[in-house]
Amino acid sequence: MIPEFPVSRRVFLALGASAVVAACSSSNDNADGSDVTRGTPPDSTVADSTVADATSSSTIVSPSSTSTTSAPVAPYTQPGWLAAENSLEGTDAWRILDDIAPTKRAAMPGIIEGFADTTSARPGQTVSLYVATAAPTWHIEAYRMGHYGGALGRLIWRSDELEQPWQFEEPSMDRETRMHVSNWAAATSFTIDDTWPPGSYLLKLVSSEGGAHYVPLTVRRDECAASLVVVSAVTTWQAYNPWGGRSLYENFGAGSRFDRSMVVSFDRPYDLAYNWGSADFLTHELPLIALIEELGIDTAYATDIDLHTSGLGENDELDAVFANRTALLTTGHDEYYSRGMRTCLERARDAGVNLAFFGANAVYRHVRLEPNDDGLAYRQMANYRTIDDDPLSETDPMEATVQWRNAPLNAPENELIGVQYFAAGITANFRVVNPTNWVFAGTDVRNGQAFRRLVSIEADGLGPPGREPETLEVLASGPVNYKDFVFNHAMTYYSHPSGAGVIATGTIAWINALDADEWGDEATTAFVRTATTNILRAFATGPAGDTYPSTGNADRYRSSVKPRE
16 A cells, blocks of 8 residues: 555555454444443443453452451453453454545545554553544544454543644755654643553544545553563554655655655654554554464563563563563564663573564664654654664664665674564565474465465575574475576574573564455465464463574585576
8 A cells, every 4th residue: 555656566565464353244333332432431441341350350359357448459460351351342443444546535534644643552542642633523443453243343431522723834845854843732632541542542533524544553561471572563664654755765756766764753653554554553553462462371462662661671670571571573564673672582582581573674773763843752763764864873883774685783683583584565475494394283274385475475495504503494485486586485483591492484464364355265264273373372371492492504504695587
């Protein structure tokens, strides 16, 4: 999905596929059958009694005969809370079903756009929304995304109808960095309370004239009972976001298309052409989240910004994202990494926490997260691409925003992931070469069996042998034609001395293929779902490297790049 200007194939692919599932019958009922919360969210001291563990409730225990009062059970801290949450009634009203081409959305009647002042929020935190619309009124519908019997969403809160004057302030463009900022005033705010379970949310902005726009938001609760942590790739979404006329890739307006932004701002909406403002969430994340929640595996949610603060200990949050967890899961396209983000993953692995890279092109570009002009942290992201262009290179060369594998960083991603990026805009078959590995249990795959076009969008392969883990085990490998050469895709797994297991699928399309309706190949979806389920269950149990030690075989599948015949 692309804006109405010339776009490269790489950007087109990055903008994602169509919505993940065919529309179901619409329902506007609240998930628990009662009236949905409207207007200001309930006081944060009142827990949602419908969201609880299957064997206990979030209530205050009555005083005993000794006249002592037991402390209330904190919501979402009891094992089984996620299964209980997904047993509630869902709705497909979260969908934007307007049949309007991406290039025509900016001119649609009742247009509405918006963004939040944070990518994730915690209980008690107030979230401000910045919204622009020409419609007389608008409102917010907050949907927690999960499985919910296939509906994929539950309505948690609906605001009152709000009046909104048009935001007359024109977006600004910094001449030096080509950064676009909305310059809008805050339109409204709301507070996250105990009625908001941990999870990935889509805030659906709906105008009175029929317009709609998504604002993604993660609700983070470090105290929730969870084995897994799903990390939303918000830095990569922002890198590809064309709102205002530029992304970190291209200029979509007048002038050279190479006159790209070198710094991008989170203080702007995700473009309407970018999946109605949902960025890559619907295609590269939601199918995985839906499977996890269908399986009922207790899971916490975070974003790349949370990885950054946890990795560097900013705001006294050292290691907070992975504390008491067994696995960190990155999603389909998680390309842009700050030093704090990468450090968080490395520290997690070294502490025995499993890592799953359910995509490709991860940890490829180094970025800096910076405050905006108002001093709000992590609202700007710099990526100059080359050391010569980055003004910080002379004073702090290790913060130069180059590729991680390049000088002066010299830290190729395969040191952490096992594989490294090599191609975009490709389509190739996924070929199994290690069918007896535990990852493929129950799939009945044969050696050499291929799954059509499962290696697509972007792909990873084996990198320099001197930098990859010694125990790297290749599970799938096959040729990929890219430009005038033939590369080899690789899906890999390795066990780390800490006990952690690290797996990488090596293809962005892996999560896309979890959705049978959108993928259109039941055999491939069944294979991917079974393998993913094996990984999720093993990683949720504990250090997978101890249970499933890898056997190094990478040299057997290493091949040099060859010219196409």
